[in-house]
Amino acid sequence: MSExxxxxxxxxxxxxxxNGLHVDGGExxxxxxxxxxxxxxxxxxxxxxxxxxxxxGVRVLRGGHVGFAYSSDLSPDGIEDCVSAARDIAAVTEPDxxxxxxxxxxxxxxxxxYEAGSEGRSVMERTNVAFAVERAAKNVDPRISGFxxxxxxxxxxTTILATTADVRGTYLETYFSVGTSAVATxxxxxxxxxxxxxxxxxxxxxPEAVGRRSAELAVGKLGAQPFKTQTLPIVLDPYMGMALLGxxxxxxxxxxxxxxxxxxxxxxxxxxxxxxxTIVDDARTPGALRSAPFDGEGxxxxxRTLVEKGILRGYLSSLKTAKKMDQAPTGNxxxxxxxxxxxxGAANFHLAAGTVAPDLLITGLERSLxxxxxxxxxxxxxxxGEFSLGATGDYLEKGERRYxxxxxxxxxxxxxxxxxxxxxxxxxxxxxxGLGSPTFVISELSIGGA
Amino acid sequence: xxxxxxxxxxxxxTALSRGGEWAELFWERQNVVxxxxxxxxxxxxxxxxxQGAGIRVTxxxxxxxANGNVNDGDDLLAIAGRAAAxxxxxxxxxxxxxxxxxxxxxxxxxxxxxxxxxIERKVRLMKLANERARxxxxxVHQVTVxxxxxxxxxxxxxxxxxxxxxxxxxxxxxxxxxxxxxxxxESGYKAKAGTEGFEMLSEETVLExxxxxxxxxxxxxxxxxxxxxTYTVVLASDAGGTLIHESVGHGLEADLNLKGMxxxxxxxxxxxxxxxxxxxxxxxxxxxxxxxxxxDEGTQTHRTxxxxxxxxxxxxxxKKHARKLGIPExxxxxxxxxxxxxxxxxxxxxxxxxxxxxxxxxxxxxxxxFVKGMGGGQVDVVSGNFAFEITECYRIRDGKQAEPLRxxxxxxxxxxxxxxxxMVGWDLGYSVGTCGKDGQGAPVADAQPTLRIPSVVVGxxxxxxxxxx
Numbered sequence: 001m002s003e004x005x006x007x008x009x010x011x012x013x014x015x016x017x018x019n020g021l022h023v024d025g026g027e028x029x030x031x032x033x034x035x036x037x038x039x040x041x042x043x044x045x046x047x048x049x050x051x052x053x054x055x056x057g058v059r060v061l062r063g064g065h066v067g068f069a070y071s072s073d074l075s076p077d078g079i080e081d082c083v084s085a086a087r088d089i090a091a092v093t094e095p096d097x098x099x100x101x102x103x104x105x106x107x108x109x110x111x112x113x114y115e116a117g118s119e120g121r122s123v124m125e126r127t128n129v130a131f132a133v134e135r136a137a138k139n140v141d142p143r144i145s146g147f148x149x150x151x152x153x154x155x156x157x158t159t160i161l162a163t164t165a166d167v168r169g170t171y172l173e174t175y176f177s178v179g180t181s182a183v184a185t186x187x188x189x190x191x192x193x194x195x196x197x198x199x200x201x202x203x204x205x206x207p208e209a210v211g212r213r214s215a216e217l218a219v220g221k222l223g224a225q226p227f228k229t230q231t232l233p234i235v236l237d238p239y240m241g242m243a244l245l246g247x248x249x250x251x252x253x254x255x256x257x258x259x260x261x262x263x264x265x266x267x268x269x270x271x272x273x274x275x276x277x278t279i280v281d282d283a284r285t286p287g288a289l290r291s292a293p294f295d296g297e298g299x300x301x302x303x304r305t306l307v308e309k310g311i312l313r314g315y316l317s318s319l320k321t322a323k324k325m326d327q328a329p330t331g332n333x334x335x336x337x338x339x340x341x342x343x344x345g346a347a348n349f350h351l352a353a354g355t356v357a358p359d360l361l362i363t364g365l366e367r368s369l370x371x372x373x374x375x376x377x378x379x380x381x382x383x384x385g386e387f388s389l390g391a392t393g394d395y396l397e398k399g400e401r402r403y404x405x406x407x408x409x410x411x412x413x414x415x416x417x418x419x420x421x422x423x424x425x426x427x428x429x430x431x432x433x434g435l436g437s438p439t440f441v442i443s444e445l446s447i448g449g450a
Numbered sequence: 451x452x453x454x455x456x457x458x459x460x461x462x463x464t465a466l467s468r469g470g471e472w473a474e475l476f477w478e479r480q481n482v483v484x485x486x487x488x489x490x491x492x493x494x495x496x497x498x499x500x501q502g503a504g505i506r507v508t509x510x511x512x513x514x515x516a517n518g519n520v521n522d523g524d525d526l527l528a529i530a531g532r533a534a535a536x537x538x539x540x541x542x543x544x545x546x547x548x549x550x551x552x553x554x555x556x557x558x559x560x561x562x563x564x565x566x567x568x569i570e571r572k573v574r575l576m577k578l579a580n581e582r583a584r585x586x587x588x589x590v591h592q593v594t595v596x597x598x599x600x601x602x603x604x605x606x607x608x609x610x611x612x613x614x615x616x617x618x619x620x621x622x623x624x625x626x627x628x629x630x631x632x633x634x635x636e637s638g639y640k641a642k643a644g645t646e647g648f649e650m651l652s653e654e655t656v657l658e659x660x661x662x663x664x665x666x667x668x669x670x671x672x673x674x675x676x677x678x679x680t681y682t683v684v685l686a687s688d689a690g691g692t693l694i695h696e697s698v699g700h701g702l703e704a705d706l707n708l709k710g711m712x713x714x715x716x717x718x719x720x721x722x723x724x725x726x727x728x729x730x731x732x733x734x735x736x737x738x739x740x741x742x743x744x745x746d747e748g749t750q751t752h753r754t755x756x757x758x759x760x761x762x763x764x765x766x767x768x769k770k771h772a773r774k775l776g777i778p779e780x781x782x783x784x785x786x787x788x789x790x791x792x793x794x795x796x797x798x799x800x801x802x803x804x805x806x807x808x809x810x811x812x813x814x815x816x817x818x819x820f821v822k823g824m825g826g827g828q829v830d831v832v833s834g835n836f837a838f839e840i841t842e843c844y845r846i847r848d849g850k851q852a853e854p855l856r857x858x859x860x861x862x863x864x865x866x867x868x869x870x871x872x873m874v875g876w877d878l879g880y881s882v883g884t885c886g887k888d889g890q891g892a893p894v895a896d897a898q899p900t901l902r903i904p905s906v907v908v909g910x911x912x913x914x915x916x917x918x919x
Binding site (some may be wrong): 034041046048049051054055066067069072073078086089090094123147181189221231317339376377378389408440446 | 488591675676839861862910
């Protein structure tokens, strides 16, 4: 049996190993996580899955060159090999004087990201959450005929970040999630509705709400009709709103801005959206899904207003891009896992709530389309800002639902979309991706159809 | 570590020590190198190794799966113990069959292992691409070049005595070009990818890939937006096969059909497409991105005819669903890594070539849209509604390719679209991608001949004239 090192000892070894090389410095990121998923369908358990992941990612700096290596072999030899691999591969990169490691002490308050005791939770208690989701969905309507899959998951993770400049931080986090795809059947027609939630605490997950919304989405699509090609005002509820808002994040990346790949380049202080639009990236709200005390480079995270009443106020930065722009880093170098280096990303990114109730927002619209699902969100081009998506929706007159539609597209540009937001409601909701949105209205979009 | 037949037998015995009927071990080691050249700089260089295993125990329809990173035999036994504890049914010990190795033929030949190629040579190809893209047109504004190599060593063993290994060497060389004209930014992306060795990346291939990406970016920045509405569409074979992947492929995966969740459920032997349409999934097509000797349950890959002249023949399956549906094993049980259970997935999926002259198909359309490039797509298998991205298209005027149009989306319903296709060309073109399903990515390829769709919804911008309609 090879020697097993504890997490802190692994990080200490890796830092010592970097210090033993003739390099300018380095950074070690360790993640140790366990998770459980229960997949059920129609009241039966199909699969119970337990996962473990443990590994390190090492970044080594040498004369402006930077190399990254990762390994799941955390034996003393494995750590040594990983550090050497990072040093060796650094040689092929081109030097960049703005590359650096964190040197400032991390401000790490308790952000309430961890709930103790989840490891001891019985399989039955976990399974019951998934069963409760299916029961709630079935109670919505007799036309709910089954489920594609219902999954309950939870997990806990330890993250440690250390640099050779004596920066070191650790935090624990947990998550609990449940989601289902309910299927509604009427004659030959079948429609599906997906909904899921993710929270930091077990009791915060609401299986009733998850089941209900997925069932309502599925049933609501039954009898969907083709729709004429036209332009109409578009209503996005919080879940559809956050799906589109997610595509905006790359436009705020300082890396994309510097490289001329963002439509927001050179627009600080200029209008980029309607004055109803305020966009915030928040990494410090206790208990929120994407809150974290420090980012993937060991920089203390922040909460910032990126767009204030339509005016662009800031970008999302890493250490390197902050130095290039001569600004303070914002703590947005996010880490997906130990095997991937930091990439600029958002925390709890959201469109700030307006003041009116959603109903009041839409009753004033003579004719409009409320989007109920979107296909192909991953094809939105963050460089051109262009999107063209498959969609289903509800056709509304004076805010009243007339009939569901399918087989349509909505298309436009993200920048035009932001400047055409004519109303924002007060129902800000955060979803399982960590994004948040209230209901909002876009004055006009192209709808492709019959 | 390298897992031996003895290690596997020990782990499988432990897995079945507290009940359960069948057990399986999946072990992998994946070595990855990723290089990114951006903004004229070789900016990111990543290398790593991930080693882990997953052990599955089943009892009837119930399954448990335990997985984690492993470095030695003790780690492996610990995972087997976790799986055993989770199944803990009747506590009865099951015997396992003698574990013995057998070799499967490897469909893809790797002549040059990328790990033996000096990294400087990889970087040189990336710089060549960067230079060529920048020289292509003054409107080229930014260039990103990505190189990724992965070598995945796999062992699959199960309590039926199976012990099989496979090595999947996969390369991706991608070029993303941004073009700028006034305030308009557009991008063009092209990738060359396959289950092949470094011989795949000749200078000619790299330059061809680069020029396609640059041409698309420059063309799009000057193009008018595609219109919105219903049009006759010709899909060129160059466009690759996102259409077949989304509109039909996912709907033919057995897991969804067993549950009656697909528009193709319960329709074996029935007509589900025009008689011009035959659909094949081929995990043995040498060098293609979806190709491997065996799937991730150790079942040999196959060339599977799914639809023959419009008639549904079988579904793409893994062991569990082949058994439950009473159909032959097709070798389509794939998983992203040891962290996941295998699910029914495509490999290289295609519409088989037909009898029409591709040029005649284009010439037959008076007014329509000519699609020469497809990007990502998505399908709702329950309703059959799908969407896919058009990355390169042109207006057809009087049977000829006319002005380019900026990308759009094409939407429809699988079975309906497949029954409406009325011309199928004798050519065949491939495309590559990474398919996502249930949170797992899988390398795939798709292919199709030139096709004519008489009437389908194109999602672009509503023109003034259409808006009044």
